[in-house]
Amino acid sequence: MISYIVRRLLILPIILIGVTLLVFSMIMMLGPYERLSTYIKDPAELKNVDVDVLVTKLGLNDPWYEQYGRWISGVARGDMGWSESAGSTVTQAFLSRFPATAELGLLALLPVVVGGVILGVFASVHHNDFWDHVSRVLAIIGWSVPTFVFGLIMLMIFYGTLGWFPPSRLDSWALDIVNSAGFINYTNFFIIDGLLNANFAIVGNAIRHLVAPVITISILWWAFIMRITRSSMLEILRRDYIRTARAKGVKENVVVYKHAVRNALIPVVTVAGRMVLGLLGGLVITETIFNIKGLGQFMAQAAQQLDYPAVLGGTLYFGFLLILINLCVDVSYAIIDPRIRLE
C-alpha cells in the first residue's frame, strides 16, 4: 500500500513539470509586452519606467528555456505575479477565494458519491424496467442540459419567484456578523465556522445559499453515478464468486453489500474521478451565476478582463488540485482493490 502511494507520488513531479511547461508555452504565445504583466508584482513598478527597458531587464526576449527557468523558480516560490482584476497577488487572491470553492465543491461531491452509489445499488437489486428507463432518460437529459442554463432557471424559479435560495454566500446581515470582531473565522467555511461559533443562524443562512449551486453543479452526476453503479453491480452479481458466496449459505443482503458492492465500486471510482474534473469546470459557471466569490468566478472574471497572470496562475493551481484529487482516486482504488495495492 505504502509503496504503491510512493510510486504514485514519484510520477507527480513529471506531471507537474509537464503542466508548468504546458502553461508556460501558453504564456509564450503572448508577446513580450503582454507577458510583462506576469512579472510585475505591483502596478507601482510600472510608473515612470520605460517599458522597453523593463522588457529587456526582465529578459522577455531571452531564449524560452532561460525564461522558463526564471518563471518556474518564481512559481516554486509561490510568486505568480500581480492580478489586476483581484487587486492583489495571484497567490493571495487564490488563498482568499479557496474556502468558498472548497465548501461548494465538497458539498456537491460527497452527497453524490455516497447517494449515487446507494441509489445505484438499490436499483440493481430491485431492477425493474420502469425505473431503469427513468434513470436512464434522466441521465441522458441531465447530460444534455448546459450547467449555465440549468443554473439560470434555478435562479429564476427558486430565487426570483419563490425567494427560497438566494445567490452569493451569505445574506448581508449574516455577512456583517461574520466580518464582526466577535465572530472568529477558523476556516472560512461558513457552515463550519458557524458551528464553531455556535451561531446557528449563520449555519442556516450559509446552507440556504448553498442549496441551489450545489444542486446545479451536481444534479447530472447523480444520475450518472447511479447508472454506473447500477450497471457495474448487475455485472458483478453475475460473477462466479457471487455464486460461491451464495453456495456457502451467505445471506442475500450480505452477498450484495459485502461481496458485490466492493467489487462494483472499482469502475465507480473511475467515473468519480472524471466527475471531479467536470465539477472543477462546473465551478466556474456555477460560481459565476450564483455570484459566489470563489476560484471559479475569479477565473472567469480574470479571463474576461484579460488578466493573464491570474488566468495562468489559476490554471496551475487547478492543475495542482486536480493532481491531488487524482492521487486520492488512485489511493481509493488501492483501498478497494488488493490487486492494485499489491501489484
Place this chain on the structure above:
Amino acid sequence: MEWQEVVIRLFKNKISLIGLILIIFFGVIAIGAPWIAPPSDPSEPYMVPRAGWGFEPQPPSSEHIFGTAEGQYDIFYGIIWGTRTAFRIGFIIVGISSFIGILVGTLAGYYGGWFDEVVMRITDIFMAIPFLIAAIVMTTILGQGLRNVMIALITFGWMNSARLMRSQVLSIKEEEFVIAADALGAGDFRIIFKHVILNTIFPLVIEASMRMGSMVITASTLSFLGIGAPEGYADWGQMISFARNWILGGEGNAIKYWFTVVIPGGAITLFCLSWNLIGDAFRDILDPKLQ
C-alpha cells in the same frame, strides 16, 4: 457484429430514432436558414438583426415570434442561424480532435514501448488541467472569437479518443488476424489501417457522438462567459448571455423574461440530447451489458 446490422438496429431502436429525427430536424433548419430567417444583410448572415436600440427584452410577438433579447436582438433569427453555428462548431471540433486522438492513440498503442510511455504521459499532462478552465485560458490568450474557441477546444479535446483508441489497439493487437497479417508481411500502415481501425471504429463513433453534445455545450459556455462569439453573432450561448441581467424579471414577475433563457437553452439542450440519444443507443446496441 457487422456494420449493416448495427445500422439496422440503430433504426429499430426507438431512442436512437428520436435522436436521428431531432438531428435531421436541426439539419433541415441549418440548411434552410436563409429561407426560414432571411438575413437583412446577405454578406453578414450571422449577425443577428436588431429591432431597435432599447435595452429591455421584449416578449414574443407576431413580428418576433421568440421575442427579442437585451439590445433587441431577434431571438428567432439567432436560434435559426445559431443552428448552423452549432453544427459547424461540433463537426469541426469533434472531427479534428477525433482525428488527432485516433492518430496519437493508434501510434502509441501499435508501437508501444517508450514511445507509448511518452505519449501517454503527455496525454496525462493535458488532462491535468480541467477542460473548461484550459479552454478559457487558451481562448483568452488567443483572443475572443469562435475560431479561437474551436482551436482551444481541439487542443484540449483529443485525449479521450486517444486513450480509447490506444486501449482498443492494444486489445486487438493480440488478436490472431493482426498477428497473421504481420506474419504475412503486410506493411505497418496497412495493418494499422485495414484491421485495427476498421475493427475499433464503433467505440470511437459512440465517443464522438457523445462529445458532439459536450463540445457544443462548452463552446456555448465560453460564449456565455463572454469570451466566445462576438456580440451579436448568431450563437446560442451568446443569446443566453444576453439574459443574464434579466433573470430576476421585474415588476413582481420573476419569470417575465423567461423566453430569453428557455428558448435558446432549449435549443442547446435538444441539440445535445439528439447526439447523446444516438450515442447511448449505439452503446446499447454494441454492448448490451452496459445498459
Place this chain on the structure above:
Amino acid sequence: MSKEKLIDVNDLATYFHTEEGTVKAVDGVSFEIYPGETLGIVGESGCGKSVTSLSIMRLIESPPGKIENGEILFNGKDLTKLNQKQMRKIRGNDISMIFQEPMTSLNPVYTVGDQIMEAILIHKDVSKKEARQEAIDMLTKVGIPLPEQRVDEYPHQLSGGMRQRVMIAMSLSCDPQLLIADEPTTALDVTIQAQILELMNSLKRQFGMAIMMITHDLGVIAEVSDRVAVMYAGKVVEYADVKDLYGDPKHPYTWGLMYSIPHIEKDLERLEAIPGNVPNPLNFPEGCKFNTRCQFATDKCRVDEPELEEVEEGHYSACWHVDKLEEQKAKQGRG
C-alpha cells in the same frame, strides 16, 4: 444396497423461460446418491448437468429459471419445498459446492482466510479466532504450504491449482455430507488436475462425505466415481456402476463417446466424439433426443421417447435399440 439414500432426486425438471422460448435444461432427471459414494455425472456442455447441481443447491437464477417438477429428497427432506432461509442452513453446511473456474470463483477483494472463515462463522458457533484457526487447519488439510501465511493472502496471489485447493478447503470447512463438484479440474493443467483429483479422493476417505462429480471428462469419471449417470439434452440416458458402464455401455451415446476415442482421457468439449451437434435446447427433436446423431435410429426413435429401463442388474439405459447396439459391439469384437 439397502443403505439409506443421502439424496434422492426424482423426476426433476428445471426450465428457463427466456424471450426466445422455454429451455428445458433439465427434464425429468432421477438419480440417488448414497452416503460416502461418488456419483459421476457426465455429458457434453449444455446437457443440463450443471443446472441439475444448481437445482439441488436451489441456486437457479429465478427468473428466468424455475424448478417445474420433481422432488429432491435430502435425508428425506424435500429441498424444493424449503424457503431460502432454510436452504441457507443447508448450503455450505450439509451440501457444499466447488466450481469450474477457480480463477473467478473466489472474491478478489477478500483474503482467502476471510472467505473460508465466512462459511465457518455462518454455520458453526465459534469465535472469530477459532474460525481462523479452523481455516488454517483446513488449508493444511488440502495441502497448501505455509497455511499461516497463505490465510492472509488474496486470491490473485495464488495459482489456479492453489485456488481450487482453497475452494475445496472452503467447501469442506463445515463437514458437509455431500460435496457437489462442478467440473473442478477442467480449467487446470493436466498435472494439477491429477493432484486435485487425488486430493478429493483422499479427503473423501478422511471426511466420509459423498461426492457428486460433474464433468465432461470421461477420464475424470473413471478415476473417482462409484456410479455414473450419463446425461444428454436434459435427460439421464444411461445410469450404471462405473465398471459396468465402461466395460459394457448400453446406450449408443455412451458407446459412441467411448468407441470413438483411443483413450478415455478424451475431452468431449474440444474433440467431437460423435458426428453432429448437440441439438438446440430451444428446439429439441421429437422422440429420442439423440436420434439426430444416432446410427441406430429408426422411425420409432423419431416419435417415441424411450424411458430409462433396467437392462441388466443395476444398469439402466434409455434406448429402444439396445439389441442393435449389442450386435454392433459383437461385430466389432470390442466392448
